[in-house]
Amino acid sequence: MTDAELAEGVSTTALMIAAIRAIETRRPDGLVRDEYAEHFVRKARSGVEMPTRIEDVDAGDEDPVWGRLGAYCGLRTRVFDDAVRAAATPQIVLLGAGLDTRALRLDLPAAVRVFEIDRADVLTFKSTILDAVGATARVRCDRLSVDLAEDWDVALLAAGFSVDLPTTWIAEGVLPYLPRPVEERVLGLVDRLSAPGSHIGYEIVLGQESPEFRNHDLYAGTVEAIGSHLPSLLDGGARPDSAGALRAAGWEITERPVADYTVRYGRGPDPSVDDPIRQARWGFGHKKSRVSCLRL
Template identity: 35%
Template sequence: MSLTGVGKTALGVAVIRAHESRRADRLFDDPYAQAFVDALPDAFPQTADTTGIGATFVAHAAIRTRFFDDYLLGAGCAQVVLLAAGLDTRAFRLSWPPGTGLFELDLPDVLAFKEKVLANATPRCARTVVCVDLRMDWTSALSEAGFDPGVKTAWLAEGLLTYLTADEARRLMTAVSELSAPGSTLALEHGSVPAQAWRLPAQYTSLWKGGLGDDAPEWFASHGWQVRFTAFSDVAISYARTISVEGGFLTLTRP
């Protein structure tokens, strides 16, 4: 089994999470990340001291993982949806409140690889996997899987929108808005970072399509969300880390 295109970028993030988990001052511990790396050992060349991925992106991915961990656990929602979940293992590694239902949405090949690697792992919440293409109709599959639009939900779009065109991103976020009960929350990254700043191979940055772009806060506000922006640099400082890129995170709330 192999991963290609956007699916392979999920494996790159697993490489970073495995690397971070080995640090003495780690921001989180993902005990499953290395298993994904071991399943496809030649996908990202590594040495003992580096992930083989641009250092700035490594720092960014570690910070965003911890930020979104904190966001999800602090959202106070019994229903959680991970859009383009990739090789995220939060269902297995975070201490969820009793009764939490978590839905993971992604492409079939990504989730098939993930399920094979995690076959013997036990989730710490009620986990449901939904195979969909988020560029197409995905809401029906989510509803059929047990999602309740009447329950406030914590949505996460980690590292997703940049891989979508503006039209695709608007359609996706419009659907999320329509499915979000009062009190629901949504978190994602915001801010344009030049591809060269990440020091990533062109085969991956060529997949970027821009998403909602710089107007994302205004778009969300016009669709009924309360918008909060937090700069990457401020989050990094709070975690005793540094990062030299612009941008940050949007944390949105449905009034």
């Protein structure tokens, strides 16, 4: 896959997640409220028309993409939102921020500083749309156009990030797309830049490199729905033991299956269905000390 194709695919998934947040926002029992998500979907130059209401989908909640995957991503966003609120750190870094609008839609204290890291094409589109609708955040939000495979730590420090302040790091829907060496380096930098008391939230998918996962029927409709075959965008190599590496570096980490959160929140993907969603794990934790042994 060429760099241009990857950029197009990642941008497509960012738009898909925005469409899912728009759908959640219009539900009376929605887990997420994001008044900006629909603007992204409406203004994007996409080869496919994505819905902003579940009523726009012929099969409704029975649709594998906008129904089941939508339930997964909507719940994931809410769980990670709540993790940001609970951590209550003075700095928040969104790794692979995409079209997320946490700096706008979460009621963060005015003193909090948010840093968003992603590719230039995604962040340029995001800023253009938000400026057009007059979106104003209560907190300072710096958008840093740098790929996670590059020296994003240099850009972060240059923007005023402080290694002395506890930070909440969010890697929502990010690590599964990264090659193993990049994931290891990203988490190594997170650890090096984190003061004690910092928090992290991330997603992994067990077995994502297997043919059974990549060819599963759950993803059969993604080309028609979003313009990309979703599993082909995920890295196909062996995955690292990121939880083990973080624990060895002084982090307390807990990983749980999605089913636990469906039960906790009363909404989400049906835990009884045997498909790749059952293989996803959401990890959360905090750093206890400055001891570091993660690879860079």
